[in-house]
Amino acid sequence: MGLDIRYQAFIEEAGEAAERIRELISEGRFFSVFCHNDADGLSSGAIASVMLLREGARFSTRAVRGIEEILDSLPKLPEDSAIIITDMGSGYLSELRGAVGGRPLIILDHHEPVGEPDESWIHVNPHNHGIEGANEVSGAGVTYFVARALNESNRSYSPIAVVGALGDLQDKSDGRSLHGLNSLIVEDAVKLGLLEVSDDLLLYGRSYRPLHIALASTTSPFIPGISGSESRAVGFLSSLGIKFKEDDRWRVLAELSEEEKKQLYNGLMKYLASLGLPPSIAKELVGKVYELRMEEKWTYLRDAREFASLLNACGKTGKEWLGISVAMGARGETLEEAQRTLEEYRVRLAQAMDYVMREENRQELRHIVAIDGGDVIDERMISSVASIISSSNLLGEDKPLIAMASGDDMVKVSARASKKLVEMGLDLGEVMSRAAQAVGGRGGGHNIAAGAEIPKAKKALFLLEVDRIVGEELGGKV
Secondary structure, three states: OOOOHHHHHHHHHHHHHHHHHHHHHHOOOEEEEEEEOOHHHHHHHHHHHHHHHHOOOEEEEEEEOOHHHHHHHHHHOOOOOEEEEEOOOHHHHHHHHHHHOOOOEEEEOOOOOOOOOOOOOEEEOHHHHOOOOOOOOOHHHHHHHHHHHHOHHHHHHHHHHHHHHHHOOOOOOOOOOOOOHHHHHHHHHHHOOOEEEEEEEOOOOOOOOEHHHHHHHOEOOEOOOOOOOHHHHHHHHHHHOOOOEEOOEEOEHHHOOHHHHHHHHHHHHHHHHHOOOOHHHHHHHEEEEEEEOOOOOOOOOOEHHHHHHHHHHHHHOOOHHHHHHHHHOOOOHHHHHHHHHHHHHHHHHHHHHHHHOOHHHEEEOOOOEEEEOOOOOOHHHHHHHHHHHHHOOOOOOOOOEEEEEEOOOEEEEEEEOOHHHHHOOOOHHHHHHHHHHHOOOEEEEOOOEEEEEEEHHHHHHHHHHHHHHHHHHHOOOO
């Protein structure tokens, strides 16, 4: 069978973007690269940086929290500079039109487009070809296809595009595997001997962390009472009769027999059922493992999901440069600092999860469930919290989740919906855009995952508006 005609059209579009970048480099243009500050965005920024570095181009790369930072920066750039925006931009085409001026603009994004791009812009987006950007290719993947078209040597960064896709939780199909255009990237990485794919339990640090620590460190899915607590993980393993120590040496997941792995999996299912949670959460613990073969087994970079967690931690703690540097290939002291950042971030994330899982911090409206982190949860962490709750199905799948955290003047909102609700007609990107606009904010995103920034004083009104629009979109189906 030949390549899907939609994929062919997308790859051709990526090739056209590469040719435009080549032209701009030959003109001696300086490139200003902007990327999002999450794992996918930092992966995108790293791939774009390497792509330009290998061509001898002059450039700077900056990670941002939202489109506002880009809109504020664009008018200040030199008139002859070229702009590349990765993992964002498509949802704000009208706003960008007024800020770009006459500068060349290249948008490499996977979010659903809103508005029309200027004819002079290059806009590479899977939605232009009927490809779902929420799960078939990430921002890093889009950037990778352009980089690959520019120079074949950039195929060596295919594992970073895989990291970006996993960081964007695009492995939610059966068997926790990547599919769509992502599968072509995986294929490139495997062919080059850079990636190995296998099936296993997806515990954090599965090949090098003591079993009880790996279990306690696992947050996707989040296991209430065990995630974040090594002592409870020890108690749980002991109750199952699974030996986690042998001859004064800690055992790791990779050393367990198939029978012991089944015992662990079944034990988790029963444990979740005892909490009144769906045992199906345990299914999230089984799937494809993507290992970067060139990385040391003892580092956080060997497992692509752990690599993504490290990048996310850097981005959500104001150390975006660390994440981009590691994704570009920096090791040594840079990697050590990034690993320390991840450890600190995981402690704060466990504390945040403990807070949001308390019933008094949740509000249930007619069509939505809202969680307010207030000033307790760092606004930069709220998207991670929302993703963990949603991907772990901790609050069920009948209502979308609206998670909030307060900044100085604005409230950061992260919204998540189940596949079931999306199939029923819900588009969270549209909901966030309309509701935020109604209260003087800005929002957008995918149908299944979206976000917004709204004025602090309009939080209650915003939730009522979201509830109304969700009910309108679902038309009384829930």
